[in-house]
Amino acid sequence: MSALRSNRIKKNRLSAAVFAAILLPCAPAIAQEAAADEGQTETKQEQATNLEKIVVTGSLIPQTELETSNPVLIIDAEDIHSRGYTSVADILQQNSFASGGIQGGETSASFTQGAEAVSMFGLDPGYTKYLIDGRPMANYPALYNGSDVFNAIQGIPIDLVDRVEILPGGASSLYGSDAMAGVVNIILKKQMDGAILRIRGGGYSDGGGSNFRVSLAKGFNSEDGRLSAVFGAQYEERDPIWGYQRDLTDSINQDGYSAATAPRDYLVYGYTQLSDFGFGNYGYVLPDAAADCANVASQFNGTEELQFRPGYGYYCGSMLSPGWRTIRNGKESGQIYGHVTFDINDNVQLYADALYSHDATRYSAGSNYTWWGTGIKYGYFYDPDYDGFINLQRVFTPEDIGGLGYGDIMDKVTNKSYQVAFGLRGMFGENWDYDLSFARNESKYTSRGWVRWADAINAYFEDTVLGPQLGVDPYYNYYPVFQPDYAAFYSTNLTPEDFASFTGYAISKAKTWDDVFRAQLTNSNLFSLPGGDAGLAVAIEAGNEGWDYQPNPGYLNGDVWGTTDVAGAAHRTRYAAMSELRLPFFDMLTASLSARYDAFDAYGVKVDKPTWSAGLEFRPFDSLLLRGKYGTAFKAPTLSDTHQGLSGFYSFASDYWRCGLPENGGYDPSDLEGCDYDSVQFFGTQSGNPDLDPINADFWSAGVVFSPLAKLSFSVDYYNWDIRDEVAGLSADDVLLQEYYCRNNLEGGPGVTSCDNALAWVTRGPSGQLLEVYTPKVNIAQQKLEVLAATAKYAQDIGRFGDLAFSLNYTRTLDHTLLPQPTEREIDLLDEPQANWVYDAGPKYKADAAVTWNIGKFSTTVYANQIGPTWNYLAYATDDPTYVHASGAKAGKWGSYTTYNLGLDYAAMDNLTFSVKVNNAFDKTPDDQASNFPGTTSTPYNNYLYSAMGRSFYLEVAYKFGQSE
16 A cells, blocks of 8 residues: 555544544543543643644644634534434524525525525625535526525535535635635545445425435445545435415415405506596406406315405405415435545545536426516506506416416426546655646526516407507506406406417526636645644635526517516636645644735736735643634625626615706705605616625634533634625615716715716606616625624433433624615614614524434434524514504514424444434424514515424435445
8 A cells, every 4th residue: 555545544534533523622632531541641742743634624734633723613424414404505504603594495586596505694695605625616607686696505415425614704815705704615525435325205294395315325445555436426306395285375374463465366456536446546446346256266276256455445366375386496406426536656646526416496486476467568558438547467376377287387497517626636855745636617507487478478468358459548648548358357268278378488598617727735844843843835726717697588678578687797717826824833822824815807807805814722721722813805796796787677766856956946955855756766777897896804703612521612702704895786866866966066975976977877858857777786885793603512421321412503693784885874784673684684693402312223313403583574564673563463573493303313233224304393383473474475484584394204224335344
């Protein structure tokens, strides 16, 4: 066996032993106790030199210390299995660091409903750097919330994960852009003896979500030990969960503080003199609502009926229509993984890694997003029979669709991605290691979205309901005149064949890629210091990355009815240089320094940024570590931020210039009360800005790790972020106010841009009416965040009763503020309810804990996850924590929310294990939140933080074969 091969095996065996252990922080104390038990007299440094050095996320230099100035949380394969995690996303979303709310499968019609993301510490999902085996993942091709680049983490095979390492805090001095909130390194299996087959199946006690997963992983070693490989594959499929399969989501809210009010499935509304509610009221305008609704009573499985909304009028609706949406995606996915090393000689090794993933999700946004109306094309039409301006609106029912109803028109998102890397590493000289590599990531996204074709759907209803246009209205000489056949509107004559004639699917495609060449030199024995050997690592990187998002042309040119999208494409080269120095000055004191320079060049526009970090570790005695770190971090402008195409929206703002005109009253901008143009509608536009600067941050942390006993340890760490120059759309109000000052040649104003820009960004009609405001993305926002995180671990041997292991993680947000625009006030994201919801800041604290009992062939684990109190809906809606509704419902906070996972493993034989897992064992759902929502909502809970899915259960068998004795 070659020397290089032998050295690598030792490192991997140590890693496996370390990360399978429960008490990472107390390893120094354990080692000391073991030495004392054997009568040894080695010093701490002598003990350390007997350990092989390993690399843990947060450092490039191999080292023996298991706790350093970087507080890394490690979740190994044993934790993943025993706690019942079902995916890599599940591991991270349940972690106490993941305190922010996120869009996902329970968020109907979100921009990335087919993706899974994580918000660390309530920061944007794109602020976390995700690595697989230390290499950055490719960005998800679609944009989170329609504008933000992020990593989707659903395509990683959980059965092939060796461990997940989470480094909280800014780490750009080692990992570059995006490492603002922290770094997540997902490490796949690198060595196996034999093979393991896992088969797992399960479902939900309330129905839906049935799932099946199978995986196979096998290790290979050549007889001479020079060739080593691990190959694995995983396949998984999962049924969707529909809203009608859960009491909380099967209908409109029945338990709200206001009366349950069905959606307006069939509605004729507008302004007429003949309306029961008088001219100028917004409500039902036909004389016989009961008869009309009786005609469609068979729809939605016979639940469509006459409804009344106070202040608006009558319409037809079904209390159960909201149930026809998915609250968890259906899924089919598969991954193939391989890792190979070959020792050319004692000092040189070739290696290669590959991971391919195919992930397809299916979902339905439901009836709220599956409708037709006249307002999209006409705004209003004029009906001379009622002397009024009217609109029609109707939902498509399962009977209209035919077959399986909404199950036949589900959207499907497919993501195919791969990550490959190959390289050469070895040793030269006395203590130098080198690593030369090339890696490529690529992710291809295909969205098959259900759509209504604009010309076809309008033509169908013009032919069957509206009839021919009879001119324009007599009041404004603008709106079309129709005399509709209202009986045809309120009928069941629309057949599945008719429905299919004006609907279909639109295919959109997107792609991201990232190529990088990397060279690294490392010397972990650079020179001797009183505390040990100094270590040095230097590395350079060069590569390119790209993003290309091409929606179906119909979304952009109007061929698709009622839905728009935005396009964009760009690529850029990037390069970086970095170094790290570790200096153990004394046995008690070690310092670490790191620095990095990153540069990005897109079409001649260069963005560069140096970052640095310094850390200290002070060990006054073996069982106590005091640590601290200070550094800078950054996030480079994303390709979508700089090159996203033009997109539009409608909004309202104050027209300061028109209000200030003498003929309109000459209002001062500080007081527009009484001005007719105080709130006017405009069309807003926004696009990427190639002149954006990086987002910058200062970060520091301080903490303590204490191991009073060999099997007991505690750690407490404080984190502080000061984030500046965040990218946000400029406020239309600020642009219009700047325009006022510029048009009147006045000094002052908000100062958000130049007069040339302000005048160019505001478009007005011939009479000065406000038409359009362009609000570009700019570096404008600031954010401050303080967090306290604590961990505790303990193990106890209880003799013939086996052994127990305990672990606890707790994260508390102490302060989180945001300054959205320089002209606005600072917002408290924790204590202001509306801001907390709007920015998905989440609870003040989150915790998780596990207790494992091993005895004989049995092992059982109880895992608890708790979300701290969060603002309720009334507090959000009123932004007043003291508000009390007339019904008695009160603004305030929901209480803490705790779920429990139970697991039992039985080792029937040395190579055969059976497992039973029950997640959310007590079927906890946020049903008690419904009373704090109005009776008009179909989602009476905060689905960014809580889940309505309930209890799930899984059975698994694991069989090991081919292992050497």
